[in-house]
Amino acid sequence: MASVSIHFFTASTGGLQVLSEESQIIKQRKQKALELEKQGIELFPNDIRKPERTGAIRKVYGDYDAGALEEVEDTFCIAGRIMALRRFGKAAFASIKDSSGSLQIHVSRDRIGKDAYKIFKKFDIGDIIQVEGRLFRTRTNELTIEADWVRLVTKSMRPLPEKYHGIKDKELRYRRRYEDLVMNEEVLETFRTRARIVQMLRSYFTSNGFLEVETPMMQSIVGGATARPFVTHHNALGIDLFLRIAPELYLKRLLVGGCERVFELNRNFRNEGISIQHNPEFTMLEFYEAYATYEDLMVRTEELFAQIAMDVKGSTRFTYQGMEVDLTPPWHKMTLKESLVEVGKVPEEELSHRKALQKRLADLGVEMDEREAAGKYLTKLFDLLVEPNLIQPTFITEYPTDISPLARRNAQNPVVTDRFELFITGREIANAFSELNDPRDQKKRFEEQVANRGDDEEIPPEVDYDYVRALEIGMPPAAGEGIGVDRLVMLLTDSPSIRDVILFPQLRPLTAHGSSTARDPSRTKGGKTEK
C-alpha cells in the first residue's frame, strides 16, 4: 500500500523529496481530483479536439486593436497549461501556456454557465485545459479569449514551483527537467537552438557530399581516443564490450571501403569525471574527407562555424559569458610550441628539455609519470598555461607524434603531426588531422602504445589489428575532424555549463534515505574507490 512506501521514501535528501511523499498540498489536490471524478469529470480524457496554437493566434491577431477584434467573428480553441490564475468571485483570468507561447483567457460564470463555473473553480494552476471563445482586448490591452466553454484535459496532481522565481535550484532543475521546462522559458529556447545547430551541421555535411553513417557504439576493442571506457557485457556472446569513446577507427574503415566523404553525429561515452564541460555521454560530430588535408579542414571549420553563428546569432561576433568572441574567418594559427612561448611565457629553450618541463609542471602542482610520452609534458603545460587564454578561435598545430597515434607525420618534421586542435573561449572544441594511412607505421605506433601502457586505463589494452589490416587494403589520403557538439551549443547559447545543453545530464541517482546505489558494492565495477 502507498502508506507503507510513504514511510520508506519520505527521506529528504538535500531538499529533494525522493518519491511518493504526501504533503498536505498534494493530498488536497488528489482529494479535489477525486471530487471532480465523482461528478463525472474525466481527469485524463483522450478525446481532445486538436487545438490551435497560441503563437499562431498571436501572430495573426497580435496587432488587432479592440475594435478590430470585435469584427472577428471566429472562435478559437486552444489547449495548454494553466500557469497563472487570477480569480474574482464570478470570473477569472488565466494564462494558458502551450509550446508556442501563451495566451490569456477570461472565464465568467455568466458566459459558461453556473454549473460549468462550479467545475472550473476546481481547476488548479498546473492543470492542462482546453478553452474556446472569441478574442477581445482587456482594459489593459491584453489579447484574451473570452471562454465559451472550458474543459479539463489533464489534471495536475502536484503544485508547480513558485510562479515568480520558478525553480532555481540547479540540482532540481537537472533532476526534474520537465519542471524546469515548464517554469523556465529559456530552457526550451536553448534546446531549440541545439536542435537547429544539429540540423545545420547535418545539412552542411550532407549538402557537401558527405554520407551520414552509424557505426558501432558497442565495440570489442576501444580506440580512436585516449579515455577510460565504460564496460558492459554481452551475455549471448559471452564477451565484454566497451561503449565507444570515439567512432574514428570505424569511420576510417569506411574510407578504405570507398566512402570518400563520411560523417557521424552521435554519442560517445567516456568513463571520466563530470564537470562543467564534461558529461559521461556527449555528442560528437566526426567527419572524414578523402584527398583533403588538415589545412583544408581549417577552412571548412571556419566556414561551418561562421555559417552556424550567422544563423543562430545573426553575426559572427557575439559574447559568451561576458567575453567578446569573433568567429569571422580567418582564425589565428599557432604551433603548440609557439603558443607555449607566446601565450604561456615558457622560455623557448626549455621546450626541448624534459627535466625543465617537469620542474615547471611540478611548480604548478602537477607530478608527471616518468613513463609519459614527451609530448604529454607539452600538452599538460599547454592545458594549464595556454588553453584558458585562447578566447578567440585559434588553431593550434604541430602536435607531437608520440601523443597523436592516428595522425600523419609532418613531411618535413616527422616528430610532429599534421594536426590541429581548435580552441574558443578557453576550451577545446575540435580536433583534426591528416590521417595516418601507412599500415606499417600505424601498426608500430599501436604496438608501442600498448607496450608502454602500464596500467593506464586510458590506453587501449589491445591492438586493433583489423584496423591495421584495413589500412593494408589501402586508405586514400584523407583528413578527419571531431567537433564537440555540446561545447559548440554552449558557445552559441551562452550556456555556462554542459548540463545546460544536455536535457538529462548525468547525476548520482537518489534512493531511499538519500544513499547512493553507487555505494552498493555489488554495483560497483572497476571503481575509482581505491586510493
Next chain:
RNA sequence: GGGCCGUUAACUCAGUCGGUAGAGUAUCUGCCUUUUAAGCAGAGAGUCGCUGGUUCGAGUCCAGCACGGCCCA
C-alpha cells in the same frame, strides 16, 4: 581525489549572542466580473539533508556521512 560554499514548508528565501520555526508564492475558507507577481480577511502546512557529539537546551557550535554547486587536480 582536494578546497570553498550550499542543503530550513510544494517552490523562492529569512532565521541575530545557542533559548524550542518565520516571510512571500502555492494550498484551504470567506469576499470580490478587466486581472496580469490581482487585492482584502482568516487558516492549515516543517524529521531545519542524515548520524553522532558538546550543552540544562542545537536550525544555530563540533565531527562524520549523503547529495549538489563552483574552483582545482
